[in-house]
Amino acid sequence: MEKVIVVGAGPAGLVAALEFVQHGYDVIVVEKAPHIGGLHRSFHYGPFTFDVGVHCFDTTDREATEYILSILDEDYRLLPPRAAYYLRGRYLRDPLNNLTELLKLPAPLLIRGLVDFALRPRRWRGASLEEFGRSMYGTAFSRHLVKAPVEKVVQWSCADLHPDAAHLLNVNIPDHRLTGSELVGKVVKKLRGSWHRGNGKSTEAFQLYPASGGFEVFVHKLAQRVRQRGGVILTGARISAIRCRQGRVVSVTIDGREHPTDWLVWSGNLNGLMRLWGLEIDSIPVSAMILYNLEVKGDPLTDYLWIECWEPSLLMSRVSYPSSFRRENAPPNYHGLSVEVPCRIGDRRWVAPETFIDRVKQDLTIMGLLTDGTEVAACHIERIPAAFPILPRDYKPRVDRAKKIVHRRARNLVLIGAAAGRVGKMQNDQITFARRMAQRIIMTQTAVPTV
Structure with missing residues (x-):
């Protein structure tokens, strides 16, 4: 044998x-x-279940999906694609690939972004994520929608990162460049109400999540x-x-x-x-992360499954709702909030994460995910030493x-x-x-x- x-x-x-x-x-x-x-594990605190960050299977790859279903053996549920990106006080849905959402950006950023897009480098020279982002979207859009969120998570300059880092961190950059004429065409279609076949629905695939427990x-x-x-x-x-x-x-x-x-x-x-x-x-190299797993009384204040926090002024990089993936991940009349805070091993966040609990709650309130009257029954802290590989x-x-x-x-x-x-x-x-x-x-x- x-x-x-x-x-x-x-x-x-x-x-x-x-x-x-x-x-x-x-x-x-x-x-x-x-x-x-x-990283594909779950934490259990009494009746609460939290995953290590956001984990679910997408269904765009038929071969992988069929295999995953064969292992889960009917023990799964399908989830609609309910993710958002938080920036400048707004919740956006895939703004780099959805013009409907891109037009929700604040007017000064949108105008500056469109101008920079028209003036962006015509050829991608170099091998960094920063150069790649500029060649795809221009300086302004790239700075706010690619550079800032990636650097927030890995705490490296995008000038030193490979373009693959964007895909790794759920920054959805397509594999082709959009020409100026294509962008103008999409603007015209949007103004005529025909973007996304005129129904405003996302074309993202459904997600798979286990029905009997955490990921x-x-x-x-x-x-x-x-x-x-x-x-x-x-x-x-x-x-x-x-x-x-x-x-x-x-x-x-x-x-x-x-x-x-x-x-x-x-x-x-x-x-x-x-x-x-x-x-x-x-x-x-790898970046570390602190998980703040909150037991919150009441129903979630949003129907998103998770939110990528691109706002540089906020501590967290992502927030997810384990009980929205599976209701039984929290007891009745409660829900869970899992907050991911990037850090480096040895820095203050890593050494004394409990000193940031109030800041986490404050930022969640700014995002509208908690209110002043929300009761947080408990906050569990987990250190994740190898959360994301950093791709030089x-x-x-x-x-x-x-x-x-x-x-x-x-x-x-x-x-x-x-x-x-x-x-x-x-x-x-x-x-x-x-x-x-x-x-x-x-x-x-x-x-x-x-x-």
């Missing part, structure tokens, strides 16, 4: 593990955290299937050595015990892999260099998830990629290139 060790019990690792056990492989999944799921239900169902088919999942485990011979991994030492293996599938941090070999690489301009060459090192040392070591450079991709993409890589091993029984 072929033996496989999978490192990382997030969705990518568990999806790959399930593919292997379904084909008779002897599988061990190793997770250093005390729980599975990574972690998906990874727990994956783990259950892995175990049912004989797979082993070790949590709180540490890998201390990877032994190679003749260009192949032959064993992995887990918690002091050496396990022989035919394949090693790595979805964890690439730095951890390189350290086991005594190597250093240019790592992809050269992140792709960094990942490629690491992949080449891996392939030279071990032809039977396969990278998936963030380790394979899927850091700028949606979770559906990571799931599909993990399945395909596992299937290639199963079908060919030969080394799978990692570059």
Whole structure:
């Protein structure tokens, strides 16, 4: 029986593990955290359930959607696309792709933005998110709708970030440039009332969310299937050595015990892999986040599922309503508010997050999500040390260099998830990629290139 060790019990690792056990492989999944799921986990406080930020599956990718539905097995609900962006005291729906919403911007910003759009660089020169945003939308729109929200979350200058960072942070930049004539045409259509077929409805896809619990239900169902088919999942485990011979991994030492293996599938941090070999690489940094999970009495004051907070003066980057994803995530007559506050490990927000509770409540009141009379029964604080990967301009060459090192040392070591450079991709993409890589091993029984 072929033996496989999978490192990382997030969705990518568990999806790959399930593919292997379904084909008779002897599988061990190793997770250093005390729980599975990574960022795809939920927090429980009595009758309240909160996810780590916003997590739901979009349905635009048919292959991924069919697979997700097969795992959830009727245990899901469909959610309409109810997300908003908060800027200058206004709630907008995808303003970079929806002219109806763009025209809601304050008149000075709208006029300045349209002028800058007409004068924007005709060619995109360079590889930074800042340059890309200017070439797409002009300086003013890019500053407020791309640069400010991204820099707020990762606390890096957009001049030093790769354009992929926009997609990672739910800043919805399309893959094509809009010409001046196209923009004028859209303005005319809007004035004639024919934008979006004249019905004003969003063309976004519906979202999938588990019906029986928080978002972690998906990874727990994956783990259950892995175990049912004989797979082993070790949590709180540490890998201390990877032994190679003749260009192949032959064993992995887990918690002091050496396990022989035919394949090693790595979805964890690439730095951890390189350290086991005594190597250093240019790592992809990550930003941290503080979650303020509020138990609030009464009904939500908005019907949005989540809100991206683009207003620079406010502390949070995003607010979500767990009980709007699933009513049972809060008890009757209550709802939950999950507030994401970006930070860096070691700064004041990270060290003393409790000192910002009043500021969080104040900003929620400014946004109209709390009132002066709203009763907040409790506020739970969670530190998330690796919330978002930060994508420097050269992140792709960094990942490629690491992949080449891996392939030279071990032809039977396969990278998936963030380790394979899927850091700028949606979770559906990571799931599909993990399945395909596992299937290639199963079908060919030969080394799978990692570059």
